[in-house]
Every structure is written in C-alpha cells, then in structure tokens.
Amino acid sequence: MADGHILLLNGPNLNMLGTRQPEVYGQETLADVVALCQQTAAAHGRTVRAEQSNHGGQLIDWIHEARGVASGIVINPGGLTHTSVALRDALVVPEIPIIEVHISNVHAREEFRHHSFVSPIASGVIAGFGVAGYGYAIERLISLT
Numbered sequence: 805m806a807d808g809h810i811l812l813l814n815g816p817n818l819n820m821l822g823t824r825q826p827e828v829y830g831q832e833t834l835a836d837v838v839a840l841c842q843q844t845a846a847a848h849g850r851t852v853r854a855e856q857s858n859h860g861g862q863l864i865d866w867i868h869e870a871r872g873v874a875s876g877i878v879i880n881p882g883g884l885t886h887t888s889v890a891l892r893d894a895l896v897v898p899e900i901p902i903i904e905v906h907i908s909n910v911h912a913r914e915e916f917r918h919h920s921f922v923s924p925i926a927s928g929v930i931a932g933f934g935v936a937g938y939g940y941a942i943e944r945l946i947s948l949t
Contacts, residue, residue, distance in 0.1 A: 885910075
C-alpha cells in the first residue's frame with residue numbers, strides 16, 4: 805500500500821519532549837518531530853498521520869486501525885519498548901513495515917533499556933541520532949513501501 809499514509813506513533817512521555825531530560829532527549833518538541841516527519845514525507849509525495857499517547861491500549865487501537873489503510877508505521881514506543889508484549893503483538897496485525905525509533909542510544913543507557921520487544925519484528929531500528937532519527941525512519945520506510 806505505497807499510497808497509504810505513514811502512521812507515526814509516539815508512546816509514553818514523548819509528549820514531554822523539549823522539557824523532559826533535555827540533556828538526554830534534546831530541546832526539540834513533539835511538534836518539531838511531527839513537522840520533520842511531515843516535511844520528509846511530503847518531499848516524496850507522502851503524508852503522515854501523527855499520534856501520541858501515554859496509554860498502551862490507545863497505541864494498540866491506532867495500530868489496529870492502520871490495517872489496510874497505512875503503508876507503514878514509524879514508532880517510538882518509549883518505555884513500552886522494554887515492557888509491552890501486547891504492543892509487540894499488535895504491531896504484526898497491520899502486516900506493513902515498521903521502523904522503531906529511539907532518540908537516545910538505548911544501548912548506552914541502563915541495562916533494562918537494551919531489550920526491545922519491538923526490534924525483532926521491525927524492518928529497522930534507529931537509535932541515538934536524536935530527533936533526526938525520525939527523518940531517517942521516514943526515508944527508510946518510504947524506500948520499503
């Protein structure tokens with residue numbers, strides 16, 4: 805479904821970008837992330853539907869809605885990366901490419917952040933490039949769809 809929109813999902817606490825631990829996550833806001841993704845997609849004639857929730861169930865509902873509609877998903881699951889089997893299971897439902905994004909290099913941080921339930925089912929993982937990683941994720945997803 806190359807002409808479907810790209811679903812951009814951000815999980816818990818990502819609504820606090822720019823204010824939460826700027827030394828780790830930078831000064832950019834979630835609005836900056838969305839604008840970057842929309843601009844990157846638009847340069848390829850594509851659109852982005854951006855959503856953020858602090859609740860795993862809401863993210864899962866959006867993932868289910870993507871089936872047959874979206875061409876791919878770019879997701880930063882936040883802390884759910886390391887804890888949510890339910891989110892992982894939902895991500896296989898749409899049967900579309902998924903790119904996992906993390907602003908910080910999770911492998912250079914606490915041990916519990918080294919494991920991801922999403923990575924094994926993702927088409928790619930981008931971590932440690934700051935907000936720019938979202939742009940890279942959109943570019944890669946477009947190349948896959």
